[in-house]
Amino acid sequence: MTSNDEYIGEMSSIEDIATIVRSCSKCGLSGTRTNAVPGEGSDSPSILFIGEGPGFNEDQQGLPFVGRAGQLLDELLGVVPLVRSDVYITNVVKCRPPDNRDPLPDEVRACWPYLEAQISLLKPHVIATLGRHAMNRFLPDARISDQHGRATVWRDIVVFPLYHPAAALRSTNLRQTLENDIRRLPEAVLRSLEISATAAPQTEAGASAPIDLTPAETPSGDGAGQNRLF
Numbered sequence: 001m002t003s004n005d006e007y008i009g010e011m012s013s014i015e016d017i018a019t020i021v022r023s024c025s026k027c028g029l030s031g032t033r034t035n036a037v038p039g040e041g042s043d044s045p046s047i048l049f050i051g052e053g054p055g056f057n058e059d060q061q062g063l064p065f066v067g068r069a070g071q072l073l074d075e076l077l078g079v080v081p082l083v084r085s086d087v088y089i090t091n092v093v094k095c096r097p098p099d100n101r102d103p104l105p106d107e108v109r110a111c112w113p114y115l116e117a118q119i120s121l122l123k124p125h126v127i128a129t130l131g132r133h134a135m136n137r138f139l140p141d142a143r144i145s146d147q148h149g150r151a152t153v154w155r156d157i158v159v160f161p162l163y164h165p166a167a168a169l170r171s172t173n174l175r176q177t178l179e180n181d182i183r184r185l186p187e188a189v190l191r192s193l194e195i196s197a198t199a200a201p202q203t204e205a206g207a208s209a210p211i212d213l214t215p216a217e218t219p220s221g222d223g224a225g226q227n228r229l230f
């Protein structure tokens with residue numbers, strides 16, 4: 001563990017994490033960002049949305065999902081209905097990859113402790129990943145076309161993969177699929193509440209959920225402890 005990770009381990013609030021992220025230089029993206037984008041929203045959200053990384057507008061404003069994809073996300077949240085202040089929204093990497101390229105594995109690895117610290121502090125009932133990259137942090141071998149709209153237990157949290165709103169902006173079909181999946185988020189939250197109501201105390205490693213579950217298709221690695229819910 002590096003000294004920086006020990007420092008992250010001592011963070012006792014979401015605002016502490018944000019402060020460290022804003023001056024982080026743990027990966028090369030620190031050299032090209034305008035503003036780091038730690039995330040925003042409720043400090044006890046039922047749902048934590050995780051995108052890939054900030055784009056142009058997010059980098060300019062230091063806030064997540066404020067461009068066109070963000071407008072679509074707001075619109076679809078409204079269908080549930082949810083507003084931003086009900087949830088927390090962040091990204092796998094907190095700084096914009098130049099020209100919106102995919103984040104590199106080293107960058108994702110460097111930034112992961114911040115996301116992990118956010119998850120432990122926020123304790124969301126559901127992690128809703130937006131797009132393939134965010135999903136693969138939790139379900140390494142999963143394909144978005146198979147897993148979107150399906151709840152899986154990761155550690156003791158329900159992970160609910162969604163298509164990325166930017167992809168939904170390019171395809172009417174995907175937009176409808178994303179809307180249908182988002183409408184099922186309350187169901188995922190309910191399942192999560194059922195799990196915690198019936199759960200024996202969980203181990204640190206996150207044992208499997210004690211309800212009738214179909215075994216996960218992707219064993220081992222980061223995905224250890226996954227169980228398909230629906």
Ligand code: URA
Binds near residue numbers: 052064066070
């Ligand atoms: N796309 C993302 O993945 N994240 C943002 O914050 C904005 C667009």
Ligand code: SF4
Binds near residue numbers: 095107
């Ligand atoms: Fe630090 Fe993450 Fe930004 Fe890299 S992307 S500089 S690890 S906050």
